[in-house]
Amino acid sequence: xxxxxxxxxxxxxxxxxxxxxxxxxxxxxxxxxxxxxxxxxxxxxxxxxxxxxxxxxxxxxxxxxxxxxxxxxxxxxxxxxxxxxxxxxxxxxxxxxxxxxxxxxxxxxxxxxxxxxxxxxxxxxxxxxxxxxxxxxxxxxxxxxxxxxxxxxxxxxxxxxxxxxxxxxxxxxxxxxxxxxxxxxxxxxxxxxxxxxxxxxxxxxxxxxxxxxxxxxxxxxxxxxxxxxxxxxxxxxxxxxxxxxxxxxxxxxxxxxxxxxxxxxxxxxxxxxxxxxxxxxxxxxxxxxxxxxxxxxxxxxxxxxxxxxxxxxxxxxxxxxxxxxxxxxxxxxxxxxxxxxx
Amino acid sequence: xxxxxxxxxxxxxxxxxxxxxxxxxxxxxxxxxxxxxxxxxxxxxxxxxxxxxxxxxxxxxxxxxxxxxxxxxxxxxxxxxxxxxxxxxxxxx
Amino acid sequence: xxxxxxxxxxxxxxxxxxxxxxxxxxxxxxxxxxxxxxxxxxxxxxxxxxxxxxxxxxxxxxxxxxxxxxxxxxxxxxxxxxxxxxxxxxxxxxxxxxxxxxxxxxxxxxxxxxxxxxxxxxxxxxxxxxxxxxxxxxxxxxxxxxxxxxxxxxxxxxxxxxxxxxxxxxxxxxxxxxxxxxxxxxxxxxxxxxxxxxxxxxxxxxxxxxxxxxxxxxxxxxxxxxxxxxxxxxxxxxxxxxxxxxxxxxxxxxxxxxxxxxxxxxxxxxxxxxxxxxxxxxxxxxxxxxxxxxxxxxxxxxxxxxxxxxxxxxxxxxxxxxxxxxxxxxxxxxxxxxxxxxxxxxxxxxxxxxxxxxxxxxxxxxxxxxxxxx
Numbered sequence: 183x184x185x186x187x188x189x190x191x192x193x194x195x196x197x198x199x200x201x202x203x204x205x206x207x208x209x210x211x212x213x214x215x216x217x218x219x220x221x222x223x224x225x226x227x228x229x230x231x232x233x234x235x236x237x238x239x240x241x242x243x244x245x246x247x248x249x250x251x252x253x254x255x256x257x258x259x260x261x262x263x264x265x266x267x268x269x270x271x272x273x274x275x276x277x278x279x280x281x282x283x284x285x286x287x288x289x290x291x292x293x294x295x296x297x298x299x300x301x302x303x304x305x306x307x308x309x310x311x312x313x314x315x316x317x318x319x320x321x322x323x324x325x326x327x328x329x330x331x332x333x334x335x336x337x338x339x340x341x342x343x344x345x346x347x348x349x350x351x352x353x354x355x356x357x358x359x360x361x362x363x364x365x366x367x368x369x370x371x372x373x374x375x376x377x378x379x380x381x382x383x384x385x386x387x388x389x390x391x392x393x394x395x396x397x398x399x400x401x402x403x404x405x406x407x408x409x410x411x412x413x414x415x416x417x418x419x420x421x422x423x424x425x426x427x428x429x430x431x432x433x434x435x436x437x438x439x440x441x442x443x444x445x446x447x448x449x450x451x452x453x454x455x456x457x458x459x460x461x462x463x464x465x466x467x468x469x470x471x472x473x474x475x476x477x478x479x480x481x482x483x484x485x486x487x488x489x490x491x492x493x494x495x496x497x498x499x500x501x502x503x504x505x506x507x508x509x510x511x512x513x514x515x516x517x518x519x520x521x522x523x524x
Numbered sequence: 525x526x527x528x529x530x531x532x533x534x535x536x537x538x539x540x541x542x543x544x545x546x547x548x549x550x551x552x553x554x555x556x557x558x559x560x561x562x563x564x565x566x567x568x569x570x571x572x573x574x575x576x577x578x579x580x581x582x583x584x585x586x587x588x589x590x591x592x593x594x595x596x597x598x599x600x601x602x603x604x605x606x607x608x609x610x611x612x613x614x615x616x617x
Numbered sequence: 618x619x620x621x622x623x624x625x626x627x628x629x630x631x632x633x634x635x636x637x638x639x640x641x642x643x644x645x646x647x648x649x650x651x652x653x654x655x656x657x658x659x660x661x662x663x664x665x666x667x668x669x670x671x672x673x674x675x676x677x678x679x680x681x682x683x684x685x686x687x688x689x690x691x692x693x694x695x696x697x698x699x700x701x702x703x704x705x706x707x708x709x710x711x712x713x714x715x716x717x718x719x720x721x722x723x724x725x726x727x728x729x730x731x732x733x734x735x736x737x738x739x740x741x742x743x744x745x746x747x748x749x750x751x752x753x754x755x756x757x758x759x760x761x762x763x764x765x766x767x768x769x770x771x772x773x774x775x776x777x778x779x780x781x782x783x784x785x786x787x788x789x790x791x792x793x794x795x796x797x798x799x800x801x802x803x804x805x806x807x808x809x810x811x812x813x814x815x816x817x818x819x820x821x822x823x824x825x826x827x828x829x830x831x832x833x834x835x836x837x838x839x840x841x842x843x844x845x846x847x848x849x850x851x852x853x854x855x856x857x858x859x860x861x862x863x864x865x866x867x868x869x870x871x872x873x874x875x876x877x878x879x880x881x882x883x884x885x886x887x888x889x890x891x892x893x894x895x896x897x898x899x900x901x902x903x904x905x906x907x908x909x910x911x912x913x914x915x916x917x918x919x920x921x922x923x924x925x926x927x928x929x930x931x932x933x934x935x936x937x938x939x940x941x942x943x944x945x946x947x948x949x950x951x952x953x954x955x956x957x958x959x960x961x962x963x964x965x966x967x968x969x970x971x972x973x974x975x976x977x978x979x980x981x982x983x984x985x986x987x988x989x990x991x
Contacts (some may be wrong), residue, residue: 370551374733374734374735375553375735375736376553376736377551377552377553377736378551378552379550379551380550439549439550439618440549440550442549442618443548443549443550443551443618444549446529446548446549446621447548447551447577447736448710504663504664504665504842505625505664506625506627506630506664506665506666507627507630507631507669508664508665508666508668508842509665510662510663510665510979511978513977516957516959517714517723520710520711520713520714520734521709521710521734522527522709522710522711523527523578523709523763524526524527524655524682524683524709526654526655526656526812526815526840527656528813528814528840528870530619530620532619541773548618553736555737556766556769558769558882559765559882560878561878562878574620576814576817576870578762578763578766578814579736579737579738579763580736580737580738580739580740581737581739581765581766581769583762583765583814583818583876583879584817584870584871584872584876586869586870587868587870588869591869593868594844594847594866594868594869595623595624597847598626598629598632598633598843598847601632601633601636602628602629602631602632604632605631605636
């Protein structure tokens with residue numbers, strides 16, 4: 183088979199060129215028994231699933247990150263871990279992923295291969311299989327280089343009930359580490375602001391950490407990964423869904439010095455920066471220390487902290503005790519956070 | 525339009541164009557230092573200076589003595605308050 | 618961060634607040650202190666300072682947010698420039714959401730204009746250098762703090778002979794506006810927190826009339842929460858002692874004489890306009906600058922035909938009254954109703970430095986009681 187340097191519209195035609203590309207790039211990188219038959223769908227037995235739990239979890243997400251490669255990750259790794267995390271925060275054991283790729287005509291095949299290999303490696307690391315997929319090619323300009331859509335299936339163990347509406351007054355709010363790294367890494371990598379920093383994306387699969395937390399703190403009420411919109415958005419969602427108030431302590435909120443510097447320069451608020459390996463956990467006070475210890479013992483939770491608590495108060499309201507002793511409201515963002523100079 | 529933050533000049537990039545790299549908590553960016561150099565303080569002597577940065581320009585050299593003075597006033601205020609509290613505490617209420 | 622963290626020290630705040638309480642008790646009447654600069658407004662809300670102060674002190678949020686006071690007609694001009702064929706329009710992120718009469722720059726970008734956010738005017742010049750076959754305009758706005766940066770950028774473009782770079786100048790100056798506020802018969806102020814970063818450029822002399830003619834105390838203040846509390850304490854001390862002076866709390870950054878190099882660059886490139894239109898405040902004499910004809914090649918207003926249409930502020934909006942301190946944001950008829958950060962009607966809801974947006978975002982219009990937490 184001859185290797186072509188760039189993706190052309192021929193690769194989307196459904197013919198031999200497409201088949202070769204899919205095989206050469208994706209099948210090789212994802213290889214697993216469920217994918218191998220290359221049917222139009224992956225087939226897996228229900229009996230094995232039933233052994234793991236009593237409910238399926240099913241999620242989908244799209245990835246359009248620019249640039250495709252950034253410090254600490256790439257769009258492929260992001261897509262796999264993002265979907266794994268969306269399953270895991272529901273208490274599910276993530277099992278099977280799909281991958282649909284939309285390619286812009288002219289995309290380098292080598293680059294695509296690197297992304298696919300990164301996805302394969304991420305899937306193996308997370309212990310999931312990418313079992314079905316789809317590829318489309320669109321004319322130059324119709325998409326930006328490469329978009330990925332991944333869906334995922336997992337199984338929730340019987341008796342596990344996690345949900346944003348389950349927070350109760352007195353519960354503690356935990357995060358599993360330093361916040362805002364991904365958002366800052368992406369903004370930095372885009373280069374528009376011409377900032378150089380050692381900040382890397384925190385992109386990581388969290389299901390292992392979640393299993394450890396749930397074992398240590400079985401009463402855990404809610405988990406949510408703090409991706410777009412940062413922890414501020416997740417906290418607002420949880421406060422609204424549970425009809426409670428949440429207060430966090432600025433001094434307890436873990437932030438890397440570089441992320442602080444980054445935010446000071448651009449006038450951004452780190453609470454709204456995206457994370458790709460961080461979650462917010464709401465845990466009953468009695469189990470909070472156990473949950474914290476479980477997080478800190480895990481490689482993706484070393485800088486975990488209890489950052490606040492749930493209380494009765496104005497329903498849906500999130501506030502922050504500032505380092506200075508004042509209180510401010512932490513509201514939902516209207517749009518995207520834009521760098522500001524005033 | 526006033527966002528200004530302190531950073532430290534770590535290297536001169538282009539002496540003629542007065543461009544230097546500043547470091548803010550490990551984040552680096554090139555800035556123009558024309559406003560903080562003069563005959564008494566030429567470009568070459570700027571490395572190590574703390575400056576206030578606004579939209580990519582170093583706008584002021586931060587005066588370490590003045591900063592210390594401000595903090596000292598605050599410290600003294602705190603001590604005066606503590607004494608006052610102590611005096612109040614020792615009075616029969 | 619050095620020069621930042623030590624000015625966010627809560628322990629020191631407590632003694633300052635205690636001092637402030639004693640001074641307020643000594644003065645024995647309600648006080649209205651205006652923080653002129655939007656950066657101060659932002660810090661006050663960000664750190665929840667209002668809730669730490671005695672109730673006798675009312676902080677009046679002043680007009681010092683250049684994004685907020687930008688009139689709609691000028692945003693329309695920006696959109697017109699951005700829509701020119703082959704144009705790259707560059708701007709600070711702040712200006713992207715400021716409403717024009719039909720659309721803002723974010724919408725213009727969505728409709729196909731090449732609008733790019735930059736951190737520095739220098740970066741806009743860099744874009745011009747890299748795209749010699751395209752015109753590049755930078756949206757220059759801001760007070761005296763920002764003027765030197767655009768002036769130096771124009772001087773650099775001029776020196777390099779870069780023909781395709783110009784600035785749409787909307788720079789404004791704060792001093793005439795403070796005078797206009799003081800001349801307004803409608804309001805009573807007891808003192809000013811002066812704009813720290815403007816002062817680092819212009820120094821203290823331009824404010825002298827505030828103390829000598831208007832008998833008003835003023836303290837040029839830094840932007841960290843301790844700076845603001847200390848400045849407030851200094852203003853109160855002046856009031857208690859019957860003094861009216863221009864004092865400098867922010868001496869680590871502000872030299873009393875300002876910055877000579879910055880002022881030289883500003884004087885070389887800019888000259889005063891007869892008057893300039895402010896959103897919410899109307900036309901104020903000699904409150905804006907324009908690019909001198911010597912640098913017309915780098916003046917977007919001279920280079921391109923602009924609509925230049927004056928657009929009335931929305932009628933329901935009471936930004937002017939808020940800016941002058943006559944009403945508080947939550948007292949405006951449309952606050953939180955038809956005017957929200959999502960759909961800003963008035964200028965003060967647009968920028969995070971705007972008093973209304975800050976109220977909405979950080980305070981929700983309520984005064985949070987945190988004194989118990991101190």
